[in-house]
Amino acid sequence: MNNLYSPILLFVYNRPEHARMAIESLQQNSLAKESELFIYSDAAKNEETQPAVDEVRKLIHSVTGFERITIIEREENWGLAKSIIDGVTTRVKEYGRVIVLEDDLVVAPHFLKFMNDALEVYKNEPKVGHIQACEFFEDSTLPDTFLIKWTGSWGWATWERAWNLFNPDGKALLKELEERKLTRTFDFNNKYGFTRMLRRQIEGKNNSWAIRWNASLFLKDVLSLNVGKSLVQNVGFDGSGTNCGGGGLYASLLYQKELPVIKIEPIEENIKARKSVENYYRRTNSFSAKAVRRIKRTLKGDFGA
Template sequence: MEYSPILLFVFNRPEHVHRTITALQQNTLAAESVLYIYSDGARSDEQKESVDEVRRYIHSINGFKEIHIIERKENWGLARNIIDGVTTRVKEYGRVIVLEDDLITAPYFLQFMNDALETYKDEDKVGHIQGCDFTQDSSLPDTFLIKWTGSWGWATWERAWKHFNPDGKALLEELEKRNLTKTFDFNGKYGFTRMLRRQIEGKNNSWAIRWNASLFLKDVLSLNVGKSLVQNEGFDGSGTNCGGGGLYDSILWMKPLPVVKISPIEENISARKAFEKYYYRTNCFWAKTIRRIKRTLKGDFGA
């Protein structure tokens, strides 16, 4: 079996990159996997030293079947990097596994992702695999299908990536035309539509919200895990898009997670309700107010 290539996107956080690589090297299929590392360029002279440090490190790593390093001469930003990297490699290999530089993987992450990519390769109604669970909801099964795509340790196929529409405005117009915004927002419990609107306005540059909307509008499902194989360490204020902490903590599942093909291929409504419950619990008015008070007490007076 030919294993899927891994695409890793890095920038200017050498300590995060080191931890991500170390965990990935400990995966059971690391030595049989091809790794592509996309290193973004600095946005300013102040960032150049840390970007160079990351590049020195990634040129020293081993433990994979092949390692290919793509160094951007300019700052592309995460969205452009991921869209270009996924588009290029998925055409070449037919499937990809995607990671960012603040994700810690469990030892059987690559095994699970490759098993899932193979198991669902001919299922057009499944277009995404998500290896991270942050709900910590014990009612979730080991794997389930849902109309929602997470971006922390994921995989897809060329047939599914063809659905990706980078035009956020067109996606929003279709969601509104078909009266799907409330459903897209987990019954109004989380502002994914607002996130898409902010992307259109240039207030964020999220590729992930556009990928989420693209598959949602095509009625294409994601295979998700109820036991997390990925942990996001980026909520320490070091990243461009992540701050705060605690909301998306996950506990790594350190054992193999079997992939048993789900039948019929349809959304797990109980899982969707579990996500709706999670988003209500963490994003309702009182939850946000309590977090704001706690931050203030710690001396954090940011927005």
């Protein structure tokens, strides 16, 4: 592999049309032919999902357009969290850095360039541990890139030094958040229930790896580099995926131009950006906002969460 470019990890399961869209958008990237692609295909959970899994596996074996393609087909159903944790841990040890995508994410033409540029610019900056390329906060005043104590999981990248901070033990993470009285800050002044999400993971009501990654970096005061113009679009909010309900709550438009990466100095959280995220969650996560969305979806015949 060309060592200048990070490997891409793509996790797929039983959504052939979503996987096709994700792969085609990657193929259209300027650095695709110089990048190594690892495709992780989870096994069917039951007989009902087997045909769709088979269709996805047929699709991924036809993929071309990358420097090298490696396909990992699980023989048992691992679930998304276990598969991502294993895949990231394995490849980041091997390559030192990774770019991670799930099968319901469509990327912009310069997504790979931005991610590789950011991985290079911040590679020796221990206060930055995560790169997130999806923006859905509907705030045109945000800068092209900014630093924040929050990790998004839709089109992201990291380094081995940062992934070493990942703590899969949700109980330990929650205990530290509570002991340090950080739950309110973690939840953007109680505007979004990230702490509740972590509690539900502990109780086995969800199996989110992302909430544990978010908490792990938050507790270490490690920042994420986020974008003010989205290079990723989540097309999975049709009830077809893990933890994805209906509605267009997180819609984003793909930015079609190159997004330059200029190192931010000093390395500290952008308070204006944090307030913007808080305001977004205030608008969209209130009881009244949820009620209106549910009514609209019900009228359309969409009974997703």
